Amino acid sequence: MMVLLFIIIxxxxxxxxxxxxxxRY
Known part of the structure; x- marks a missing residue:
């Protein structure tokens, strides 16, 4: 899924x- 790929990126x-x-963290 594109959404899953976007989240991983x-x-x-x-x-x-x-x-x-x-x-910073």
Whole structure:
């Protein structure tokens, strides 16, 4: 499903941001 793919991509991008900017979390 496209919705499921969209959710997975959003989570993946969020995790990348957490790894790049850990000081914000």
């Amino acid at each position: 959003c989570i993946f991008i969020y995790l990348i941001h957490v790894l790049i900017y850990p000081e």
